[in-house]
Amino acid sequence: MAIAASPGVQVTKPVAAPPAPRTQSSFGRLTRRPETGALAGTVLVFVIFTVLGGSNFISIGGVASWLNVAAELAIIALPVGLLMIAGELDLSVGSVLAASSMTMAIVSGTYGAPMIVGIVAALAVGAAAGFINGLIVSRTNVPSFVVTLGMNFGLAGITLGLSRLITGTTNVPLDPGPFFKGLFGSLIGGQFEVAIFWALGVALLIVWLLQMTPFGNWVFAIGGDKESARATGIPVTRVKISLFMMSALGASLVGIIQTCLYNGAQTSTGQSFVFNSIIAAVIGGVLLTGGYGSVPGIILGTLTFAIVSQGIYTTSLSSDWASFILGALLLAAVLMNNTFRKLALSSGVRAPKIKKA
Amino acid sequence: MAIAASPGVQVTKPVAAPPAPRTQSSFGRLTRRPETGALAGTVLVFVIFTVLGGSNFISIGGVASWLNVAAELAIIALPVGLLMIAGELDLSVGSVLAASSMTMAIVSGTYGAPMIVGIVAALAVGAAAGFINGLIVSRTNVPSFVVTLGMNFGLAGITLGLSRLITGTTNVPLDPGPFFKGLFGSLIGGQFEVAIFWALGVALLIVWLLQMTPFGNWVFAIGGDKESARATGIPVTRVKISLFMMSALGASLVGIIQTCLYNGAQTSTGQSFVFNSIIAAVIGGVLLTGGYGSVPGIILGTLTFAIVSQGIYTTSLSSDWASFILGALLLAAVLMNNTFRKLALSSGVRAPKIKKA
Amino acid sequence: MAEPLLKLTNVGKSYAGTDALADITLQVEPGKVLCLLGDNGAGKSTLIKILSGFHTPTTGTVEIDGQPVVFHSPRDASANGIATVHQYGGTFPLMTVGRSFFVGVEPTKGWGPFKRFDKATANEISVRELKGLGITRINDGNRLVGGMSGGERQSLAIARAVYFGAKLLILDEPTAALGVKEASHVLRIIMQARRKGIAVVFVTHNVLHAMTVGDNFAVLIHGRLADSFAKGERTREEITDLMAGGEAMAELEAEIAQYEQDA
Amino acid sequence: MAEPLLKLTNVGKSYAGTDALADITLQVEPGKVLCLLGDNGAGKSTLIKILSGFHTPTTGTVEIDGQPVVFHSPRDASANGIATVHQYGGTFPLMTVGRSFFVGVEPTKGWGPFKRFDKATANEISVRELKGLGITRINDGNRLVGGMSGGERQSLAIARAVYFGAKLLILDEPTAALGVKEASHVLRIIMQARRKGIAVVFVTHNVLHAMTVGDNFAVLIHGRLADSFAKGERTREEITDLMAGGEAMAELEAEIAQYEQDA
Amino acid sequence: ALTACSPQNGGGSASSTGGTSASNVNLVVIGGASDDVFFSTVKRGIDDAAKVPEASGAKVTYLALKNYDNLGPDVAQLITNALGMKPSAIAVPDWVPTAEDPAIQSVIAAGIPVIIYNAGTWDQASKLGAMTYIGTDEYLAGKAAGEALGKAGSKNASCVNTVPGSTNLEDRCSGVKDGIAETGGTSSELALPATSFGNATAVTQAIKSNLQQNTSIDAVITVGGSDSEAAFAALTQANSTAKFITFGNSTTVDARIQAGTQLAFIDQQPYAQGFYSVSALWQYVAYGLELPTKPILTGPAVITKDNVAAVISGSAAGVR
């Protein structure tokens, strides 16, 4: 390929990024952690809505409202963020969610198979979609943006076509029964989705993967410089396929959760997760160009996003302006994130340069 | 570990000649142009739908149907592609289109100002949005993905909120009058939108900018390596702001065209252009990471996309599967593009590859 | 002594967590070559990034022709007649040789609205200038920079800076990736520039190269100016030891010689 | 003569439009250092990319220990005991020194499902190995590679390849970005490896370095093997001329000397 | 319009279409996105009705929008596509009259019979020269819902719209407002941003917050087809006793109405819209049959506990 710079000639530019920790006070050390910027963004929007929404926003119901949204988003955004650290995008999570959810509803609802069979089938759909994404991306030179977008269209089409063929409708009800309802779709205290625990589980899993295992190191390396990573003998293909499978499985899990929560599945669900998961990761400090990001950052990103998109309903502002406020606050949160990071890093030093998309 | 062929297989060695660029046939040179891959993709989908859609697809009406779609898409995809070559994304074109279109309808329809005033106002909205995008992206370290996405939400919100406030509705009619109808919204031969000529004009403008002017060189340089570009003294900020303004103005122009064509404006139009313009550029060979792309490529990309998305309607396939076919063909077109490019580039190699065991 | 073209007073620079440079005072005169020497990580590139407007110093002042200046961007520096070849970068992998050579200073032909980038001229000049540096394999300005060897790319960046001329030419390890012939060409070019009255700042790890072209020498050790002297004031051994961060190199060389004998 | 570890027969490689290498036949023996010399663009890096599995040759065969092999990826090469330091790259700007050092061969602690990346060990070893190469400013394994100087990064890549050992160590211009001290350390390391019976392929533009460590020499000119000889078979001047692509360097050196006198 | 083809020209004067052999007949129906719950049911009607013409060798082609992101222009484009297929007759919803009407007029001008279905009005259809209008009036449907809420004693309704700006959903909400006003109540629209569309949890939590923020809300109505489960979950989580009405139904909706936890759903009978459109086109094109009753309204029907029993079997079969 003449287009891509060959590994030998690629110029290694020093990329200044979050800095060298030197021995300093623990507060100093805290301000230097890259997540601090993301935290600043979360705090900003939290404060704004506490002021605007008052007791509605910080009541149990108010907190549950953004926490629930954040939890489901995090289950997808965390593995998507991992994939982004490795330098790839996944735009197929929307259709994977819908496909998994419909699979479960059809297998266990329409055909009446035991719930566990439906769940395994749903996860299998996710695993397969992720595997195919990963395989095509690794084997060809096609950017993952296009491959997963193709998958998003294609899988949506298959889901719709098959659902109509099999059930004649796009809307399949399912009674998950008490056990699975409790496991995936119950509300703790009538307010907090059990998805919050699933999100915590996923977060722990991904923290462990990213920080504790060789695999995590490979993810950073692949995102940092794919050719150099290849040169060190990392099984790049295998790592990428695993990552695509993880993000697809995250989407499947949310599909299962929503199916249990709302007692059925619709073919048209899920597409908003495509962009939202990427936005959350970027707000959380994951570089779109790969090579950098952290789990706490992504979690803060999902919280910021959830607060911004849900907070307005706890205020007395007209919902006509919801979209405007969402846009403005997203930007403000990211700017805050950046500014804070700059401030924290510049003990008399210039801003770090982070490569942009 | 594969074992190499036995020494006997050892083949015609390259005749040692100083590797001067070989004087090659003009066909050889053609196959080396990167657009050839994009052309292969376009030809592929064209052939498929000629076979499947038959006379419907290649009738005047059939051709007009994808040519019209391609023309409007190209007006946005070309400047968006330029921006992508410079390493930035613009996800705000959807709202810019809607905002421009509503501005025009409200100014010249609701308030009855002369059409030209409405058009200027619409373009001003586009220019302002692009300017703000460019300014924020250049002045802060926030990736354009987030900035323009924030703009997309924010501007959509303002458009909705203000329209409701001013007109009380989200749907404003406008009679453009014969002159402006003719200029922007007429159908030539009752079939071909005058937008096709606008698209040609935009294409010529952008070819000229990219290939003929120093500005074009700067765009490639900024996308190739922003820091090095800065080091050479290129006014990076000014270039980026211009580029964001161009993509926004492209969206405004399509807004004006659609308003004249369809005699009015709606707040909810335009969002499909956000992704479609990026997809078209990527199919046309523009690198998502910046630094590479061409106008003929982008045009072929928009044609491929338009053929795939409209072609299905000329066939007798069930529309349930439209989405699936879209996804599969997009992927096929890009794969074709890649494979062809690889083939074309390696055909120059004189010695055949050694056989692998 | 000539009026200095460039004068640094107590310049320092810290990156978050590290002081890369402290308290640097030195000057460069027109028609002279200042060799900047020092170990890896001594702060040479940092100093050069300050001179070329990439970084603003944390402390201290920079004067040009006696006027204090603050460069906010590389543009400011080039506007002041400073041309820099950085240690890495400066070329664009996905652009053609001709385009990459002329980035920012594109030649045009035609006039008024018909003024356009003159590709033929750009290709011709870039190939010619590369030849002048001894790079003969690149004979088509349409080749992509990404497909050139490391030394070829380095030569392109040098050819570019030299071609467009400047009052002050800064070269950060220009000869590191170059073959013996190309390196000699670069040294020749430095000498030519010097003769034209251009001031040159030259970073190198090669003692021979430094001694061949240098008029003045400044040695950085751990971010501080450890020594500065004019040509002939130090022996080769002394210079070598200074370049090694002040450590005596004799021992290490003896060890290597030992291995050689074992062979 | 020892059984060759690596043997190339008539190897050639063309990029679209260019023959970068043609008809290369050479061999590397255990415990010997093969210096690969040649002008910029001569094809040295291309040859090394073939040896390290980055490219498959267009023509010819590669044998290891007498067995023909085809490397489909760098993994295949490392599985065959080949460790390579490429001309650029090999480190990860956004990773810490400790993590970057151990990419692909991460140390773990704990067992079973509790096995986890051992950061402390990684940081400690990487800092220690850098010290061994003379890099003393990097004393915290948590520092980001992107914030290191050019030479520090190069040292990290070398330290890495050496630390993990191999039958065949390939170094593409490892000393180019290094200071005199660090370069000497690398030469010492090459000698140590050689003594352990490791075969080394060493690319350099520095005649002195080449003559210090080389046992055998192969000179590429325009992608072809122009000469190959053992230590002592050529004079320094002959080698210099060969490295300059076969051109006599005396003239160029005289020209530079002329400038020097003018000064 | 050509008088010979104009359906207003009189009941059965279909002589111009005589002579058409069934195997050449191609009926084109343009409709909403296939993953839209409502249009999924419309399509069932179309598919079922198509069995008759297909048995005679005729063809029925359904052209679906891919999404509603660029509604007016996209439908106009589809109409042009349809015209390119040389259809015998076309059925199309008139969602955005300003955008679509020129295209519809050009179809009619080409002598091709047109039925406006699903969206539009008989006034509009007859002005264009279409044969008839089959469907409902979104505003009237909304109004019926508002009236039902008023009758049940609600004073302050929240009209949940997950696609703000979309003409038909806006019409429903303004209908609700006028309907409830008759009994002195008010209604406000709850507009959700695009980032929530298709995410039941985001919709749920937004409605819940709104209920908690504005405690005077005593009625919730969802105008989008896929938001009913989310809205109901919100009511539960907010411990709200607000009256609840949805547009469109499912087996779960039916069950809730039976159990009394949901007041009603507004039935537009989408199946009937598709079915009668195809039937009417086919009968006219093939045999010149045309019913003098115009328009054919398929709704709105308000399905409450009293009449829900009748719809349950249909819901289970996916035709409601």
Ligand SMILES: Nc1ncnc2c1ncn2[C@@H]1O[C@H](COP(=O)(O)OP(=O)(O)OP(=O)(O)O)[C@@H](O)[C@H]1O
């Ligand atoms: N962006 C950065 N962030 C943090 N530290 C940095 C950064 N850039 C350089 N440094 C540190 O500053 C010191 C000086 O670096 P500099 O690049 O100036 O060295 P140098 O003299 O050019 O070395 P070399 O000869 O290896 O190129 C080094 O210790 C390096 O690690």
Ligand SMILES: Nc1ncnc2c1ncn2[C@@H]1O[C@H](COP(=O)(O)OP(=O)(O)OP(=O)(O)O)[C@@H](O)[C@H]1O
């Ligand atoms: N990806 C590529 N595409 C096309 N040509 C290439 C590519 N890579 C290298 N070449 C060409 O092949 C020739 C040999 O390049 P190579 O990198 O092997 O040289 P080298 O001997 O390592 O030079 P240096 O000493 O400058 O590193 C050069 O002329 C170069 O331009």
Ligand SMILES: [Mg+2]
């Ligand atoms: Mg340096």
Ligand SMILES: [Mg+2]
């Ligand atoms: Mg090389």
